Amino acid sequence: METPDSLSAKFEGSFAYFTVKDRLPQILTKVIDTVHRNKNKFLEEYGVEGIEAEKKAISFFSKLRNEMQTDKPILPLTDDQPDTHIWNRYLDYQETLLGKGEQPSWFRSPWLYVECYLYRRVQEGLLSSPPICKFDVFREAKNESFFQSQPAMLALCTDLHELKRNMESLSRDQSRKEFYRLLQVSLWGNKCDLSISGGLDNSQKSSILSSLESLQPFILVDNMESLWNILSKSRDGSTEKDSRIRVDIVLDNAGFELVTDFVLADAILSLKLVSEVHFHGKCFPWFVSDTTRHDFNWTVRQCLAANHKWMSKCGQTWKENLEKGCWVYHENMFWTLPHEYCSMADTAPDLYTELQKSDLILFKGDLNYRKLTGDRKWDFTVPFSQALTTFHPAPLCSIRTLKADVQVGLRPGIGEQLTASEPDWMISGKYGVIQFSPTV
Structure with missing residues (x-):
């Protein structure tokens, strides 16, 4: 093609x-x-x-x-x-x-x-303006968005505590349902994007948990089962006892979305679906609210210092995960280059090799989707794996709410129907995908 x-x-x-x-x-x-x-x-x-x-x-x-x-x-x-x-x-x-x-x-x-x-x-x-070279022009907006979203974060941290308290008694099917639930929380957390809102307040002010069922019809591609099939192997004992299951999360926005990613990462560790989670952030402030190392560490510290029992407990757990090495933070300048991901193996071979160690890579958000697919005017029905062209380091999944006019892998007729009924369906953030591609 x-x-x-x-x-x-x-x-x-x-x-x-x-x-x-x-x-x-x-x-x-x-x-x-x-x-x-x-x-x-x-x-x-x-x-x-x-x-x-x-x-x-x-x-x-x-x-x-x-x-x-x-x-x-x-x-x-x-x-x-x-x-x-x-x-x-x-x-x-x-x-x-x-x-x-x-x-x-x-x-x-x-x-x-x-x-x-x-x-x-x-x-x-x-x-070029020393001595203010390290000033983050977007930090105020990111911090404000974090604090505006605090009620929703408290609800998530409380929910995670309840899940962990009952974890030992969960059946396989219940564990799967919890995994699906927190994947969806991470998906809808991607709505909070300050580059789309022009830096205006776009925080999550109410708990997302009670809305998941009503949001389900707006997931246009739902490949959650493919992700469960990869991760549940370790829980079922179908991988070797000594082998470690690694998930990589290529981060998008700081603030509420980052906390949803932390909650998901914490849950999959606690459910014994994975043994390590590797996070990938930006080297410098990017697309207004993208996560930098400072944002990552600041968020853990803020949660730890929160005047709320379960949020503070989450912060403590996340700090310990980083100290123990079951959470690892990575930076690579490739993420702040203009290249499509199909050029990663040539432009950043060290990063490509690192990602090949993963059992599953989760790419959060719109910019990652644009770089995965080359940000082109693809037909809606082109398979996701085909739009990735040569980029297949490991099984991967895009978790995004749609805020740019590129989308592939839809069933025939869906894109056209949506275009006729809702002309802005690709940019409104109303729809989402959890879209998987196996290693080719």
Whole structure:
């Protein structure tokens, strides 16, 4: 099958067009506002140098916003980070694709590339404004979203305590149902995405647990049974006694979603479905609310310090899991590159080799889905495994609520029916998938 076109803002009226025209400039405006509001903090910490850095960063981001809004050519990076040459080589590659001396630009290039490029340029703007280089322009929004979601988190932590209290008496079928339940919690946790909301409050204010049954019809692809079949082997004794079952979770948003991922990871360890969980986060602030190492550790500390018995107990357990090594956090700069995942084996062979050690990889969220499928205008019925092209390090599953106009692996007619009845079904976050692909 011929590879379809990349999604791009050149297609007027598309979600990519709306993103580059409206959403991304809004996000940059919030970045500028955040830097300016922290002016006094920079003055206190760094003196006059801090004020100069604030001015320099704001000037950089204002210029960047203008470049985007006026469809200027994509510029090479000028900093000296370990990934700079990879980004600039990728820009050269984009130029060769266009040919005829045409330059890649914000509205004419693939949406996946320019959106990733925006966040890398935000990083460049901070790096070129010492001494505020390490300032996370999205941290305030992430922290606020965490605290806004606290009632829903308390309900989850209490529910997890109840599950663990009764774990010894659970039958195989009851364990399976609990696994399915917490997978769905992790799925709907993906609704809380600050890049989609433009950095506006998008927290989970009420418990998601009571809504699971009513949300079930909105799961368009439900491959939970395939995941259970992989993980239940260890519980049933059909794997060798000494062999360790490893699950990798490629994280998406900090805040409520991250807590749903922690709860799922805790439960599958406690249910003896896995022996280790490996988490993969971003090296620097990315797509507003994506999880960095700081966000990961901060969330564990916040839960531990919570004035709530079961949330604090969860924080303690998660801290111990990290200390014991049954939870492991990884960083790799590949996750903050613009590449589709089918190029991982060539671009980041160390990461590909690491993922090959996994028994099951869970990819959370929309950006991961876009990179898995190449962010292209696939037909709705193209099999998921086919859209992955050459990316098959281990059995994998995408867990996402739909917030970008790419979706594969649907039954014939479903995509067309939804398009006719709900034109924005692919971008509203109302629908979700738990979509599995075995190793090919």
